[in-house]
Amino acid sequence: GQNIDQPTEMTATEGAIVQINCTYQTSGFNGLFWYQQHAGEAPTFLSYNVLDGLEEKGRFSSFLSRSKGYSYLLLKELQMKDSASYLCAVPGSGGYQKVTFGTGTKLQVIP
Amino acid sequence: DSGVTQTPKHLITATGQRVTLRCSPRSGDLSVYWYQQSLDQGLQFLIQYYNGEERAKGNILERFSAQQFPDLHSELNLSSLELGDSALYFCASSVQDSNNYGYTFGSGTRLTVV
Numbered sequence: 001g002q003n004i005d006q007p008t009e010m011t012a013t014e015g016a017i018v019q020i021n022c023t024y025q026t027s028g029f030n031g032l033f034w035y036q037q038h039a040g041e042a043p044t045f046l047s048y049n050v051l052d053g054l055e056e057k058g059r060f061s062s063f064l065s066r067s068k069g070y071s072y073l074l075l076k077e078l079q080m081k082d083s084a085s086y087l088c089a090v091p092g093s094g095g096y097q098k099v100t101f102g103t104g105t106k107l108q109v110i111p
Numbered sequence: 112d113s114g115v116t117q118t119p120k121h122l123i124t125a126t127g128q129r130v131t132l133r134c135s136p137r138s139g140d141l142s143v144y145w146y147q148q149s150l151d152q153g154l155q156f157l158i159q160y161y162n163g164e165e166r167a168k169g170n171i172l173e174r175f176s177a178q179q180f181p182d183l184h185s186e187l188n189l190s191s192l193e194l195g196d197s198a199l200y201f202c203a204s205s206v207q208d209s210n211n212y213g214y215t216f217g218s219g220t221r222l223t224v225v
Contacts, residue, residue, distance in 0.1 A: 033213045042113065042201060042216035043154070087154070089213070098144075098167040099214065103153035 002026040002090050004102035011108045012078055020073045020105045022088030030091040034062050034073045037085045037104065046073070083109045114138065117202050117217035125225055129190040132220045134202030136183055142205045143185040144214060145177055149198040160185055192224045
């Protein structure tokens with residue numbers, strides 16, 4: 001099965017940088033997803049990592065270390081609208097079907 | 112608009128009742144997934160259908176059932192409802208062999224059992 005661990009909550013200041021960590025255990029690695037979810041809304045896709053290293057997409061970057069079972073999401077130049085939950089997720093052993101989501105990290109951006 | 116349509120958006124019903132949630136996947140997507148998200152909890156996988164067939168089952172209660180129809184829309188049936196079934200129910204879809212883009216989620220159905 002899959003197991004995912006993320007911090008429950010984080011607070012950061014507008015304009016700053018924040019790193020949200022995720023550790024996972026899974027049988028048969030098939031990549032790792034990050035999703036953003038505003039309260040009461042649907043999750044939206046942010047990134048997918050399957051190889052080790054850092055992938056940058058504008059203000060958001062995602063890092064993966066398969067040997068350590070570790071990923072992080074880096075958010076730069078924080079904006080108030082970045083206040084949301086950030087979900088780390090891993091697909092099941094059969095592929096990206098049956099993706100298992102972590103409970104998410106609730107990020108609060110303060111002025 | 113993500114392309115995944117869920118109806119209704121809100122549903123309030125009494126304990127013991129039965130409800131049906133509906134999902135139309137994004138055009139071209141053959142897989143439909145149902146997730147439950149209770150207050151302050153993570154997304155819990157319920158069930159997956161691919162092209163009309165059940166492919167994977169998660170922690171879905173026996174009181175819950177689902178199906179996917181030939182036009183690929185899916186319905187999640189919840190019966191003998193309990194207060195604890197109050198949650199956001201999300202449907203997501205994907206192309207079977209998609210990669211790098213994960214799921215596309217619908218906006219969800221908020222179910223309140225009173």
